[in-house]
Amino acid sequence: MTDFSKGPTPPEGLPDQLIADLAELTPDELRKTIIHAQELLQFHEETEFPIEPxxxxxxxxxxxxxGYTEVVKQVYCHEGCxxxxHGPFxxxxxxxxxPDGGTRTHWSFIGEAKVNQD
Incomplete structure (x- = not known):
């Protein structure tokens, strides 16, 4: 089990059981959970997730x-690399x-990121 005492603080209002369940997931399961949560948000038409990898x-x-969303990601090249x-960034x-009245997502590169691999 991963020690989350040094990890991110869950958002206020998130049920304790959900926090505990998420803490038990593998990184791959967490990524799939994020995708599913994004799909549910779009299904409910509550909000559009601004992060499109x-x-x-x-x-x-x-x-x-x-005012902003912090994103840490890795980048994969084409075959042969x-x-x-590369990253995480x-x-x-x-x-x-x-000016047309719409909005667009803008990604600002900050630098290399440290990600806990515990």
């Missing part, structure tokens, strides 16, 4: 902040207004 990206962590995956993602 590029093909070959592997999102490791998403943390909401006031012996050094894949830290990005700040924001929704920016445009």
């Amino acid at each position: 590029e093909p070959g990206d592997d999102i490791l962590r998403v943390t909401e902040h006031d 012996d050094n894949c995956p 830290l990005y700040h993602v924001t929704e920016e207004p445009h």
Whole structure:
């Protein structure tokens, strides 16, 4: 079992049982859980998830902040790269207004990120 005492703090209002269940999942199961949660949000039309990874990206962590979303991801090259995956890299993602009245997602590269592999 992973020691989460140094890990991220769950958002306020998240049920204790869900927090405990998520803590028991493997990284692969967590990624699948994120995908399913995004699909449920879109199904309920409550909100559109602003993080759309590029093909070959592997999102490791998403943390909401006031004014931006912090994203840590790894990047996979095309076939033949012996050094894949690259990263993890830290990005700040924001929704920016445009003159046409819409908004677009903007990814700002911050740098390399440390990810607990416990």
